[in-house]
Each structure stands twice: as C-alpha cells, then as structure tokens.
Amino acid sequence: MTRREPRPRERGIPEATVARLPVYLRALQALSESGTPTVSSEELASRAGVNSAKLRKDLSHLGSYGTRGVGYDVGYLVYQISRELGLTQDWSVAIVGAGNLGRALANYGGFGTRGFRIAALLDAEPALVGDRVAGLSVGHIDTLEGVVEAENVSIGVIATPAQAAQAVCDRFVGAGVTSVLNFAPVVLNVPPEVDVRKVDLSIELQILAFHEQRKADGREGPERIGTLDAPPGPAGGQ
Amino acid sequence: MTRREPRPRERGIPEATVARLPVYLRALQALSESGTPTVSSEELASRAGVNSAKLRKDLSHLGSYGTRGVGYDVGYLVYQISRELGLTQDWSVAIVGAGNLGRALANYGGFGTRGFRIAALLDAEPALVGDRVAGLSVGHIDTLEGVVEAENVSIGVIATPAQAAQAVCDRFVGAGVTSVLNFAPVVLNVPPEVDVRKVDLSIELQILAFHEQRKADGREGPERIGTLDAPPGPAGGQ
DNA sequence: CCCACTTTGTGCGCGTGTTCACAAGGGCGT
DNA sequence: ACGCCCTTGTGAACACGCGCACAAAGTGGG
Ligand SMILES: NC(=O)c1ccc[n+]([C@@H]2O[C@H](COP(=O)([O-])OP(=O)(O)OC[C@H]3O[C@@H](n4cnc5c(N)ncnc54)[C@H](O)[C@@H]3O)[C@@H](O)[C@H]2O)c1
Ligand SMILES: NC(=O)c1ccc[n+]([C@@H]2O[C@H](COP(=O)([O-])OP(=O)(O)OC[C@H]3O[C@@H](n4cnc5c(N)ncnc54)[C@H](O)[C@@H]3O)[C@@H](O)[C@H]2O)c1
Numbered sequence: 001m002t003r004r005e006p007r008p009r010e011r012g013i014p015e016a017t018v019a020r021l022p023v024y025l026r027a028l029q030a031l032s033e034s035g036t037p038t039v040s041s042e043e044l045a046s047r048a049g050v051n052s053a054k055l056r057k058d059l060s061h062l063g064s065y066g067t068r069g070v071g072y073d074v075g076y077l078v079y080q081i082s083r084e085l086g087l088t089q090d091w092s093v094a095i096v097g098a099g100n101l102g103r104a105l106a107n108y109g110g111f112g113t114r115g116f117r118i119a120a121l122l123d124a125e126p127a128l129v130g131d132r133v134a135g136l137s138v139g140h141i142d143t144l145e146g147v148v149e150a151e152n153v154s155i156g157v158i159a160t161p162a163q164a165a166q167a168v169c170d171r172f173v174g175a176g177v178t179s180v181l182n183f184a185p186v187v188l189n190v191p192p193e194v195d196v197r198k199v200d201l202s203i204e205l206q207i208l209a210f211h212e213q214r215k216a217d218g219r220e221g222p223e224r225i226g227t228l229d230a231p232p233g234p235a236g237g238q
Numbered sequence: 239m240t241r242r243e244p245r246p247r248e249r250g251i252p253e254a255t256v257a258r259l260p261v262y263l264r265a266l267q268a269l270s271e272s273g274t275p276t277v278s279s280e281e282l283a284s285r286a287g288v289n290s291a292k293l294r295k296d297l298s299h300l301g302s303y304g305t306r307g308v309g310y311d312v313g314y315l316v317y318q319i320s321r322e323l324g325l326t327q328d329w330s331v332a333i334v335g336a337g338n339l340g341r342a343l344a345n346y347g348g349f350g351t352r353g354f355r356i357a358a359l360l361d362a363e364p365a366l367v368g369d370r371v372a373g374l375s376v377g378h379i380d381t382l383e384g385v386v387e388a389e390n391v392s393i394g395v396i397a398t399p400a401q402a403a404q405a406v407c408d409r410f411v412g413a414g415v416t417s418v419l420n421f422a423p424v425v426l427n428v429p430p431e432v433d434v435r436k437v438d439l440s441i442e443l444q445i446l447a448f449h450e451q452r453k454a455d456g457r458e459g460p461e462r463i464g465t466l467d468a469p470p471g472p473a474g475g476q
Numbered sequence: 477c478c479c480a481c482t483t484t485g486t487g488c489g490c491g492t493g494t495t496c497a498c499a500a501g502g503g504c505g506t
Numbered sequence: 507a508c509g510c511c512c513t514t515g516t517g518a519a520c521a522c523g524c525g526c527a528c529a530a531a532g533t534g535g536g
Contacts, residue, residue, distance in 0.1 A: 019441070023441070041485095061313075064484085066485080067531090070482080070532075087444065093443070101346075105439070110423065114444070181439075199437055204435050208417040210324055210393050251495075254494090255493095291494080291495055295515080298516075302514085
C-alpha cells in the first residue's frame with residue numbers, strides 16, 4: 001500500500017534550524033576572529049539571540065560536535081556549519097534588474113566574503129547595458145541563458161519591477177536555475193523543484209505597523225491604562 | 239507572583255496570519271483595480287499562493303466578511319484588512335544610513351503608496367549630509383531625536399554598517415521608537431516592548447545554497463539517480 | 477582514583493500552525 | 507416558495523517547533 005511518510009525530513013535538518021545556522025555561523029566567525037577557542041551553548045546562544053536549549057538542539061542535528069563540561073570548538077563548528085550550508089563551495093549568482101536595488105546588491109561587499117560570487121548583472125534597458133557597477137558590466141537580459149550556462153549560475157536574484165518578475169523567473173527556470181531570490185512584490189509561480197525565497201520590504205513595514213497600532217491601542221485604550229496585560233507583540237523575535 | 243502568561247494572543251490574530259494579510263491585500267488591490275466585485279477563497283488563495291482553507295481561516299480571524307455561495311466583496315475586504323493592519327493611518331519612517339541600501343530604499347516609490355512616509359534619511363558622514371535623495375535632504379544623525387519627535391516617527395530603519403547598528407538602534411529606542419526594521423547583519427538587543435524585524439540577504443542566500451546543495455547531492459548521488467524520493471525543499475513556500 | 481562541577485544532548489509536554497473535510501448558510505433559478 | 511448548488515466558516519487531526527528540565531558525559535582538583 002506504500003504509505004507515503006508525511007515528509008521523511010529528507011536528511012534530518014528542520015527548516016527552522018537551517019534558517020538559524022547562518023546566524024550561529026556569523027557569531028562563531030566573530031569569536032574565531034577574536035581568537036576564542038571554545039564557546040558554551042549559553043554564550044553562543046546569547047550572541048545569536050536565541051534560547052540555549054534551542055541552539056543545542058539545532059547543533060545536535062549536525063552531529064555531536066560539543067564536549068560536555070567544555071562547550072564547542074569554535075573553528076570546528078565554523079567548518080561543520082559551513083559544510084552543512086554548502087558554503088565550502090562557491091555559488092554563482094545572477095542579478096536581473098540594474099535599478100536602485102540591483103545596484104545596491106551588486107555594490108554590497110558582504111556576499112563575496114561568504115562564497116557568493118555575482119556572476120552577472122542584467123537589465124532590459126539598453127541605456128543601462130554596458131554601465132559598470134562594482135567592477136561588473138551590466139549585461140543585456142537576452143544573454144541570461146548564456147550567462148547561466150557559462151558561469152554555472154545556480155541562484156537567480158530578481159530585482160525588476162513587479163510586472164516583469166514572473167517573466168524573468170520563467171527564464172531563470174528555463175535556463176535551469178532552481179533557486180530564486182525575489183525582491184519584487186509578486187507571488188512567483190514555479191515548478192515544485194524550484195525554491196523561491198522572497199524579500200518584501202513593504203510586507204515587513206506592514207507587519208510592524210500592525211503591532212505598532214496594537215501597542216497604540218493599548219496605550220490609549222479606554223479604561224485599561226497601564227494594565228500592561230501581555231507584551232503587545234512577539235517582543236524581540238527578530 | 240504575577241505569572242506571565244505565555245502569550246494570550248492579545249486580540250486574536252495569529253502572527254502567521256498577520257504576515258500573510260499584506261499578501262492578500264496586494265492581490266485584492268489588483269482585483270479591485272481590474273474592477274472585480276467579488277472573489278472566492280479559491281481564486282484569491284491561488285493568487286496569493288496559499289491553500290484556500292488557510293486563506294479562509296486567516297480571514298475568519300478578522301470577522302465573517304464573506305458571503306456563502308458567493309465569495310468575498312473585494313472592496314470591503316481591502317478596507318477590513320487595511321484597517322486591521324493599521325494602514326488607514328499614515329506612518330512616518332526614518333532611515334539611518336544613506337549608503338547603497340538607504341538610498342535605494344529612499345528612492346523606492348512603493349512605500350508612499352501604502353501609507354508609509356519617509357520622514358528622514360540620516361547619516362553620520364558629513365560629506366553626505368545635505369545630499370538630496372528622492373526629494374529628501376540627508377540629515378545628520380545627531381538630529382535623530384529631534385526628527386523622531388517632530389515628525390512623529392514610529393518606525394526606524396537601520397541601513398548602516400553592522401558595527402554601527404546597535405548604537406543607532408539604541409538611539410531610536412531612546413527616542414521612543416518601538417518598531418525597527420534592521421538590514422545590518424547583527425542581532426539587535428532591545429527592550430521587550432520594541433519589535434525588531436530583520437532583513438538579511440546573506441542569510442537568504444545561505445538558505446538557498448543549503449537546499450541547492452541538497453538537490454545537487456540527490457542528483458549526483460551514487461545509486462539513486464532519478465528516484466526523486468521527496469521534494470528536496472519546501473517547494474515553493476515563498 | 478574518586479568526586480564535584482560544568483555543560484552537552486534529548487525526552488517530553490505544550491502551543492502554534494496547517495490541512496482536510498463537512499455542516500451550515502445564502503443566492504438564484506424555476 | 508422551494509430546493510439545488512456553490513462557497514464559507516470551522517471542528518478535528520496532524521505536523522512542527524519551542525523550551526524546560528534532567529540524565530549522561532567529560533574535566534579538573536584533591
Ligand atoms: N528599491 C527598493 O528599496 C525596493 C524596496 C522594496 C521593493 N523593491 C522592489 O524591488 C524591485 C526593484 O526595485 P528598484 O527600486 O531597483 O526598481 P528600479 O525601477 O530602480 O529598477 C528596476 C530595473 O529593472 C529593469 N527592468 C525592467 N524590466 C526588466 C526586464 N523585463 N528584464 C530585465 N530588467 C528589467 C529596469 O530597466 C530597471 O533598471 C521592484 O520590484 C521593487 O518593487 C525595491
Ligand atoms: N547593499 C546591499 O545590498 C546590502 C545587502 C545586504 C546587507 N546589507 C547591509 O545593509 C547595511 C548597509 O549597506 P550599504 O551597502 O548601504 O552600506 P554603505 O556602506 O553603502 O552605507 C552605509 C552608510 O551608513 C553610514 N553610517 C556609518 N555609521 C553610521 C552611524 N553611526 N550613524 C549613521 N550612519 C552611519 C555611512 O556613512 C554610510 O553612508 C550594511 O549593514 C550591510 O551589511 C546591504
């Protein structure tokens with residue numbers, strides 16, 4: 001009858017953990033640079049802004065890399081997390097849309113240092129093609145497929161206006177890209193093997209506004225001034 | 239002993255729902271502009287990229303605004319969601335850091351149209367103060383407290399280098415700002431009444447890399463080529 | 477060599493979120 | 507006026523993630 005297991009957690013690492021590993025990694029790299037040899041879960045958790053039990057459980061998914069009574073070896077943990085996240089290899093990224101955001105991204109130095117190489121910056125606007133941004137020459141969107149193949153691009157970044165985003169995404173997918181980071185405020189349609197992550201600044205602001213309004217309601221509320229019933233938001237959950 | 243309740247869901251709307259309301263709102267506004275009077279949960283869910291049962295449950299938290307056998311009145315729902323999110327009032331935003339990202343944000347037109355007004359763009363670099371960006375003059379960071387008060391700023395955006403972020407955040411909090419959107423790759427420390435949301439592009443790329451690596455493992459795996467056991471990621475969960 | 481101390485790794489209960497599936501409800505045609 | 511059909515709203519089961527609390531395990535001192 002072949003009962004399909006609900007989701008065999010393909011190799012064991014929960015999505016929520018994956019999202020936190022980069023935060024731990026950053027904290028560990030800072031420790032490493034300051035020469036700290038080992039760190040306790042309590043200390044590292046504090047720097048990462050999480051509960052120490054959660055941190056230990058997260059790390060336990062990678063294996064037993066701690067020493068009881070001592071803590072974790074910083075250098076070793078840096079390596080293990082990097083390996084698990086796939087940062088021991090380099091990844092080529094193509095950015096489409098050389099507007100405000102695309103240029104800011106291309107100019108940002110923080111990517112290269114983490115194994116992400118910006119292979120191309122493409123745009124549809126002829127006037128922009130050829131511009132030099134951060135040592136990169138803006139290419140024409142029609143070269144997308146060629147660039148993806150030639151540069152072995154595996155991550156596509158969409159920084160075009162909303163109305164162009166789906167078409168750009170389709171071209172990425174058609175060219176074989178299976179990971180997309182989308183800044184345009186639209187829901188992208190992709191086949192199931194493609195991962196899409198979206199960054200939507202308007203949504204972030206709207207969520208903040210929601211909580212802000214709630215706080216204000218509490219403050220100006222009719223007859224429960226100063227009650228401070230419950231923390232008005234998820235308080236600090238970054 | 240004042241036991242602090244875990245979180246009594248202060249007025250009933252789950253956090254996960256709040257995060258989706260802006261997506262529904264955007265889809266509804268598009269429908270509204272195209273003159274569609276009503277929409278079914280199935281149709282709206284499809285446009286928002288979610289399951290229709292989830293959509294109905296989300297909307298049910300706002301009240302019973304649908305009509306059985308018909309669907310939801312587009313205009314009415316736009317209003318209800320806007321009101322719930324606090325978008326019927328205007329919010330003043332201050333951006334600190336007039337670098338690549340700060341300028342891109344200031345230049346972005348998509349905020350004003352949703353009730354967010356950029357009240358100020360501040361920087362510590364004297365050479366930048368006075369620059370005009372998107373009809374705004376870059377102010378000096380030392381005017382932060384004054385601007386927050388004068389412009390009634392309730393949301394602070396941090397677009398400075400990582401090392402300056404905590405200090406800027408402290409000044410925001412000191413000035414009375416209780417909502418912060420942070421682009422710098424650091425964990426901010428704030429009192430519990432302050433909401434922090436972070437946008438971290440490096441983390442997004444690292445998460446994509448993780449799934450990409452996993453997909454590659456499956457493809458090149460020793461003896462299970464083409465098995466396609468389980469979808470390698472949360473497949474399309476943007 | 478043993479004991480006290482520190483810190484990891486995890487079992488377990490709990491709250492949150494997701495999805496299915498269906499009864500209840502309302503419109504519309506006849 | 508009645509009944510059919512469509513769509514909502516939600517109960518219930520299930521999956522997931524969180525954090526407490528503690529046993530297991532390793533360290534260092536005497
Ligand atoms: N700038 C921001 O701070 C910000 C904030 C939130 C969201 N966004 C979103 O990010 C996206 C980009 O924003 P921006 O401010 O950089 O916009 P922009 O208008 O400055 O840049 C968009 C660029 O995309 C190019 N483009 C248009 N159609 C294209 C196509 N089919 N193929 C390739 N390139 C194409 C344009 O020529 C332009 O250079 C938009 O969807 C916007 O909604 C931006
Ligand atoms: N540009 C991107 O695409 C990108 C991507 C990911 C993350 N980030 C992060 O966003 C932040 C800003 O990035 P950016 O590319 O705009 O950097 P940037 O260096 O171009 O701009 C930073 C600005 O902040 C100003 N600043 C420095 N210290 C300050 C202080 N104490 N008070 C006020 N202003 C101060 C600087 O003068 C500068 O103008 C960084 O933390 C970066 O890591 C940027």
